Amino acid sequence: MANHVKLAKGNADRPARKRATSYDVAELAGVSQSAVSRVFQAGASASKDMRDRVLSAANKLGYRPNAIARGLITQRSNMVAVVISRQTNLYYPEVLVQLTQRFSEHGIRVLLFTLEHERDIDGVIEQVLQYQVDGVITAAILNDAQLDTVENAGIPVIFYNRTLPERLVNSVRCDQEEGERWLVSQLAAAGHKRFAIVSGPDDSSVSMERTQGALQKLRELSIADVLIVSGDYGYASGRAAFSEIMQRMGGVPDAVIAANDVMAIGCVDEARETNYLRVPEDVSIVGFDGVGPARYAAYDLSTVRQPVGRMSEAAVSMLIERIESPGLSPEKRVFSGDRIIGGSALLADSNS
Amino acid sequence: MANHVKLAKGNADRPARKRATSYDVAELAGVSQSAVSRVFQAGASASKDMRDRVLSAANKLGYRPNAIARGLITQRSNMVAVVISRQTNLYYPEVLVQLTQRFSEHGIRVLLFTLEHERDIDGVIEQVLQYQVDGVITAAILNDAQLDTVENAGIPVIFYNRTLPERLVNSVRCDQEEGERWLVSQLAAAGHKRFAIVSGPDDSSVSMERTQGALQKLRELSIADVLIVSGDYGYASGRAAFSEIMQRMGGVPDAVIAANDVMAIGCVDEARETNYLRVPEDVSIVGFDGVGPARYAAYDLSTVRQPVGRMSEAAVSMLIERIESPGLSPEKRVFSGDRIIGGSALLADSNS
DNA sequence: CTCCGGTTTGCATGCGAATGCAATACTGCC
DNA sequence: GGCAGTATTGCATTCGCATGCAAACCGGAG
The missing domain is CATH 3.40.50.2300 (Response regulator)
Structure with missing residues (x-):
């Protein structure tokens, strides 16, 4: 009870008591400011006696070196x-x-x-x-x-x-490109022919690299006719993208390559829930990143994980x-x- | 080409050229250091003429006020x-x-x-x-x-x-407690009798509050026999927890209350994949947080979202x-x- | 032309710690 | 005991900027 009152008062009228400086410590310890400074440095020379006195004074005052001031003089923040x-x-x-x-x-x-x-x-x-x-x-x-x-x-x-x-x-x-190339080659080797890509936001260089990597490999495999729709990396945009793919392709693609896992998950859900498709039997979907949800049993994505x-x-x-x-x-x-x-x-x- | 060479040299032998200070700017502009300082402050007085000269000099030198030094003098970092x-x-x-x-x-x-x-x-x-x-x-x-x-x-x-x-x-x-109490009351009102709780890590006060909130409401509803198993907030621990629940209860609980959404998702997956249960027909599962994956169609969690x-x-x-x-x-x-x-x-x- | 009030400007100082240099203390050795 | 050599310590200065104070300046009224 007494304690509680004390705390209340302490909080109310103690207006940010001034912090102790190295001079305060020096004075209390009866040494110079440089001495204090040296005690708080790694390889500085200081006798055991001084170190003890300084540390005890510092402790008493609750002193801590001021990193801002130190940064100013050392030119290292x-x-x-x-x-x-x-x-x-x-x-x-x-x-x-x-x-x-x-x-x-x-x-x-x-x-x-x-x-x-x-x-x-x-x-x-x-x-x-x-x-x-x-x-x-x-x-x-x-x-x-x-x-x-x-x-x-x-x-x-x-x-x-x-x-x-x-x-x-x-x-x-x-290596986004390498990852996408692997995904594409795996999908192609499994017999997929009709591809769609879900890209990320325009200002994401990562998405660009992924999309380009996939496209390039597809071209090398002479798969030219690839639909690209764009998303924003979010779940909802993945669902919307899949729906757009269905509409614009007038049917089910063999494989969808999403620029990240979250959109891939969106695609999976849209394929299943709205279009009653089986994944992967009716459509293969891959992502990128290897985020946590990619491993959830409901999705179990094929993807490339960033280390x-x-x-x-x-x-x-x-x-x-x-x-x-x-x-x-x-x-x-x-x-x-x-x-x-x-x-x-x-x-x-x-x-x- | 020439440009490229220039950059290469520039990078190699320019050893962190000294940054311009307010004195440098003052000298170039032919004014005092205080003047420079004032130009770079909000409510300071400075004539248009001086302001222009200082800014142009500052610009020429690539000067920027040093926030560290400023923090030292103003006592505000x-x-x-x-x-x-x-x-x-x-x-x-x-x-x-x-x-x-x-x-x-x-x-x-x-x-x-x-x-x-x-x-x-x-x-x-x-x-x-x-x-x-x-x-x-x-x-x-x-x-x-x-x-x-x-x-x-x-x-x-x-x-x-x-x-x-x-x-x-x-x-x-x-309000973790309020949220849990709502979840419990909803579950109970729907007729659920056998409850299990998946708690979070021991050092998480948030998990404690949630578990306690749920337990308390359950007790108020005279549902005393509640199994508590512990997880670590992670997906895998959610799966493990559900499996432990099945084993220790010797059957399927009516409802599982997980301390967060990710573990709830783990429970859903374990219920479906390993135990061939239907969610929510065979078992109800709720989480907490309202994270992104909670809204994925495969899970569609009942949960409480933190604002x-x-x-x-x-x-x-x-x-x-x-x-x-x-x-x-x-x-x-x-x-x-x-x-x-x-x-x-x-x-x-x-x-x- | 002078005086007054208000605005600009510069001077000098201080924020808190690190550090080169010089002074001092201590060490071992002859 | 004396001396060279090393380890400690203090002094004074510095980092870059903000700010109180006084000087300089400006414009308008008298």
Whole structure:
């Protein structure tokens, strides 16, 4: 009871008590400010005696080094910016978690910037630069001018699942094209002839790569007549896309290649619920990503899974290397996706 | 071609060219440093002439105010910490996106901290304090000492979907209990008698509240004999849980109440695939959250959706208010979930 | 032409910590 | 005990920007 009253008062009239600084600690411990600073650094020289006195004083005052002030003098904020679109985080929440955790193991914090759409980057660049981050990981494309701006500020950039083919940049990505080519070849080898593709949003370079990869392989196999309808990566758009396919093809396609798993799931549902089709007997459907729901028994998608763990690890280590050695030459790392054979499509290897 | 060579050289031997400061701009523009500072502030006084000269000089040098230095002098970093567990982000990626976007509209950046498990908070608190954030939103529980530490530093804290009943804290949450009580009453009114509950991980307070809410209502309805099995919020654990229920009950339950949608989906799949049961004719299954997959046609869960949009908006505005008026008294905001009647369960209102 | 009120501008200082340099303390060795 | 050599410590300065204060400036009224 007494305790409760105390808390109430404490909260009400304690107006953000001033935080202790290294000078306060120095004074209480009877040493200089530099001494305090040294105690809170890794390889600094300090006698056992001083260390003890300083730490005890710091403890008494609740002192913590001010990372902002430290960043100002050392020219290292120990923060990196992660730029990600809402889309990307919705479909791969894992990416953000992994990046943050891995950076945190290296004493680096993540300043997060989310974009409603990938093209909303403009203002974000300014923000990123103002905050003096040590590096940037972006899952959104920058144009030449934007990239110049960041590079001129001496900040290393890693592109995540994006790349600028015309330019020397660092990037980590999953080989979308290779994955699609595999899916197509498997579908074709299983005897499918009439194909439809459900693409993603126009401003998604990932969707472009996937669609192009699939189309190209289809062309190589002399399957020219392919219907492409577009979606927005969402479930509803997958259902709408399948329905549009049925209508525009005037019948059931042999195989539908969706630009991501969620739309593939939408296609499966629309095929079954609205059109009373069996999957995969009447129509084969494949996706991309290997997200959680792709493995749900009701769908069991054939898909290609992005190796998110290895990709995020690569991105983090590449960025840290470049923060520590600014001169390092650019590198592009491309990971193959994991090929997943599920029950949503008849593939050549289905019985293997 | 020439362009390409230029870029290559530029990248290789330009070692993080020193960033322009307000002094550099001042010199080039022939004004004082304070003048530059004022031009880059909102309500500062500066003549049109000076403003033009400064901006043009700044532009020429690629100058941007250093947010770190600014934070040091103004005692406001314009950064807030968001602390979230991997679990939470996996199941509600939307939360993080919404928080970040809303803060960004107010000129506030998000410093992200992710926890592998909710209990890993300890070290994170230190980090948060070192970075001089202006406020904290946490989707992980703090104990008394940890909360004291943060509050003593004068940093306002908002709990997201967590709360400390014994203490005056700010919180925003969804009424888990109310939601569960509704689900239970609906299930009971539909005539279900044999209930099983699939709980979430032990360290999830949200799961606790949901389980307790359901149990309590069941008890009120004099349904005492309820089997509780535990899961980890994941799909596989939902399947395992259903299988365990079948075994331990020695038959089919009338209704299964899962602590979240993903486990509910796991239960549905296990019921259908392994036990050849019909949902909802043979067994009713309900979840909680209202995540995307809950609406997939194959599942069509009856569930309670968290109003993430309103919750995150509330959290952001509460935090900003408290940053700007440190004395404000604590507030707890509780939102009711949206009741979703799907086809995964026979509910009293199913035909309404 | 002078004086007054208001606006612009510059000067000087401070935010909190890191660090080169010099001063001091300590160590082992002869 | 004295000395070279090393480990500690303090002093003073610096990072980049914001801001109180006073000086300079502007325009209009008298």
